[in-house]
Amino acid sequence: MFLVTFAVRIKKQTMAQKPSIPKGTRDFSPVEMARRNYIFDTVKEIFQRYGFQPIETPAMENLSTLMGKYGEEGDKLLFKILNSGDFISKVDEEELLERNSIRLTNKISEKGLRYDLTVPFARFVVQHRNDISFPFKRYQIQPVWRADRPQKGRYREFYQCDVDIVGSNSLLNELELVQIINDVFNQLRINTVVKINNRKILAGIAETIGESDRIIDITVAIDKLDKIGLEKVNLELLEKGVSQQAVDKLQPILNLSGNNVEKLDQIEAVIGASTAGKKGVEEMRTLFDYLSGFELDTEVELDLTLARGLNYYTGAIFEVKAKDVQIGSICGGGRYDDLTGIFGMPDVSGVGISFGADRIYDVMTQLELFPEETVASTKVLFVNFGEKEEAYCLPILAKLRAGKVNAEIYPEPAKMKKQLTWADRKQVAFVVMVGEEEIAQGKVTLKNMKTGDQQLVTPEELIKILSE
């Protein structure tokens, strides 16, 4: 009989396997889901409040879309998908025996998993350009995958929450992104500081000190100022081939003081002769002027040491830190003047930020910021005492559900204690008990699981109480 053969097949496999998941990935339990959804729902609500609309893109993109967009290191960290079917037959012998994994990948893999949401979004905009009304304001909340070495707080599958506007140069967009940051973290009750810089200012600095072609080395080094200190940054710059003279010129710029406007004045005094530099200072003045019109909960700070690794940024750049927890940035982004150019649609400026849901989750867990009632559960459990009692309860249960009350019955007549423990672990608020006496009286006993109070009520009263 087939039930038997099936069991035999299972037995064989049992020996061979212990269940686990790939390192750097996670399962999410109902409690974790409820907390994560609390973050996602908050973020979505605020995004929509500012006029952004959701899109989604496939988990898999063509490797031609992804490769070369995240630097050499990024290419290595892409998860690649093996071509289906007989992928190896068309690879010639020489290539096989060469055993060059990178070159062989091109022959046996055409697709990769999404590495971030920005490049797929740029691809989306270009592909659907004729259906989009620009300026296009979209948000996107989806997982991304990176073959990074897993460690505490760093996963191979994690969610990004991106919000971008493309097709508008206005700095009003930068303002609104800062307002969004403020509103999200205000609602999540996380104290933050938003650090802002501008790539044009960095370009102006490089130009002023005569090292324009080393701007990437310089920004990467500056980015480490917080971590390794001024001395080591200077050393690194010299090692990279930046002249001593240029490094000397750089010093005052790395030691600015005062408030944001005062800092901008000092910067302008040094780099004002550079066109890019002057433009960058102007942009920042406009943004800080906009911001001065609002009372924000978050601090906003001009920070020249902020560079952000990604090369596609060309204007404002943002990074958000949680004040009460030692952790990397929990949100970041910036303006990119030509990201869609990669896909053949030049001159479309965009600006956006990305919220790191996993780090926000960690911050909120550490600071105990999740509201108690986030766990989605039923409001009431009917204890199951047996066939007759079950038959009495089922129509009442159906009426509760028809009235949109989340309600359930224990599926079998297990021991009372077991059923109550189950209800308790699931954080069910009320329990209904029906025995012979209740049936005889046409009533039910309702127990409040928190207070322990019990009352005998009619089914109609029950529905009224639980619908409140």
Add this chain to the structure above:
Amino acid sequence: MFLVTFAVRIKKQTMAQKPSIPKGTRDFSPVEMARRNYIFDTVKEIFQRYGFQPIETPAMENLSTLMGKYGEEGDKLLFKILNSGDFISKVDEEELLERNSIRLTNKISEKGLRYDLTVPFARFVVQHRNDISFPFKRYQIQPVWRADRPQKGRYREFYQCDVDIVGSNSLLNELELVQIINDVFNQLRINTVVKINNRKILAGIAETIGESDRIIDITVAIDKLDKIGLEKVNLELLEKGVSQQAVDKLQPILNLSGNNVEKLDQIEAVIGASTAGKKGVEEMRTLFDYLSGFELDTEVELDLTLARGLNYYTGAIFEVKAKDVQIGSICGGGRYDDLTGIFGMPDVSGVGISFGADRIYDVMTQLELFPEETVASTKVLFVNFGEKEEAYCLPILAKLRAGKVNAEIYPEPAKMKKQLTWADRKQVAFVVMVGEEEIAQGKVTLKNMKTGDQQLVTPEELIKILSE
């Protein structure tokens, strides 16, 4: 300067690339997202009403978890992920030159993309058995991936909405799943028929006609009755090696008539001597008896031709058809007595169903069942007339948002017509216009985009009107 070098890099890549996505995958626009979320939200709401809680599992599972669970064909349809780093160096020359793609896959790939939600759920249950209170009622809404040949209505990435209960043998669970089906499709306004069968009845049939070891051939053939007709099913059975005598014995079973209870009587008369068969008939009697207590909108029909391909089902099986559209099943599932046994945790019975979000979407599109207001958009757009007007509008806009009104301002002073067209395409309900006169009077002009009505109101009145 780095802005220039960046532009040069982009230009090179432009030539080589045209943006597209892998075949069988899709982008979702804001309108499609709103409609899909309408389906997901409905399904979630009903799942929660019945006491199910959400979980999520990683997109990637170890291949050892996935392989062998979906048949030989399923193994081929798994998307496999290439190992990171230098994956090829450890493969020996002989294996390389053998060019056996299947065998080579084992050497260069350890992970695969989720093929369904049932096997990852079974893995989840076994892995977290010590943290779970059984019976465990979970739902899971996530994409799955299959390297199937893409065609109309069949995608390589699609969403499943699964709801399962494990650790309970009670047929009350089968009842509740039918109620969930009823509630979901009632709320989505899709007319459906639920077809029900029981694998034990099929096993009883095979036993009775003396072909127990061919139960899988028989169920696969019976499954095609609807599509290819009785004659061809008989032929296929004979070809598979089922005896003429057995095929003859099978005929009355394939030509049942009457209502569900009458059919069960006829079946029992034929297969009552088989233990499995008798048990199956009893289970169905209990379920139909449960169901008779409720007035459902959906039809429920015992259908012996329903077999469902997956081998892990051992009891009730379900399939839901939309009555008004020619399309495959939009929901299906069944009871599995030992799915977790595959992972070393035997004797845990489960039952569950899966809603096919993509087919449901297609049905609703064809029947025009989506409510008009599903598109998430802002309630009001402030037209941008320039710097001075913008400065007047921004604080009012902020107050609206603080009052939880979804509101936005066009990010730059474009032509009025362009801004209104943009608002119209985005289905914004109201537009606020502020010129010199409004500023002088301390008011704003509010325009209803549907009726065209305009009124001059104070900012306070505006907030009151739009907050309603």
